Amino acid sequence: MARMHTRRRGSSGSDRPAADEPPEWSDVDEDAIEERVVELAEDGHSSSVIGQKLRDEGVQGTPVPDVKLATGKKITEILEENDADPEFPEDLRNLMERAVRLREHMDENPGDHQNKRALQNTQSKIRRMVDYYRGDEIDQDFTYSYDTAVELLD
Structure with missing residues (x-):
């Protein structure tokens, strides 16, 4: 598909591997992940930055490669449930x-x-x-x- 304001096509990105469950090496508790997500949101981080921090830093030293696989909810859903969602998308x-x-x-x-x-x-x-x-x-x-x-x- 072409880009919106040029005549060029966009470059395709890589796709994540299809997975049904989180990897065995990342066995972090769901509640700990949700607490860390809310904590990072209260510090003023956006949902994409929260995902990067969980991937890189992790929870209690263990990285979380995909929050949705680990908790069954997206980061924005977790933020909405805990009333920590931003006022603007x-x-x-x-x-x-x-x-x-x-x-x-x-x-x-x-x-x-x-x-x-x-x-x-x-x-x-x-x-x-x-x-x-x-x-x-x-x-x-x-x-x-x-x-x-x-x-x-x-």
Whole structure:
């Protein structure tokens, strides 16, 4: 499938091996994993960073290669159950951070036409994503603007 704002195709990534149960060497208790997920979320980490930390650092010194295989729930489901989920979805928040960075760059470098186009594309993605999440994850009357993005990210 082609990329959204170019005529090029995307590069395919590698697939995880199909597995039905966690590996034998990773025998961490489900409750310990859930406690660590909530603890990392309270420290301000996003769900993708939480997954990386569990993979690299693990729980009590034992790595957790896949939280869903170990607990039967995704990281976002664990966060929702424990009322530790973020107010905005992670992908929307990342796009807003990118748009704010690009806007600050454009204020300093008004002649940078490539990044002006990148800012337009990013804002377009944000508006489409807001329409997707409107009503479920975010308020019905939310509209994106640079000022609201800066306010939400602070």
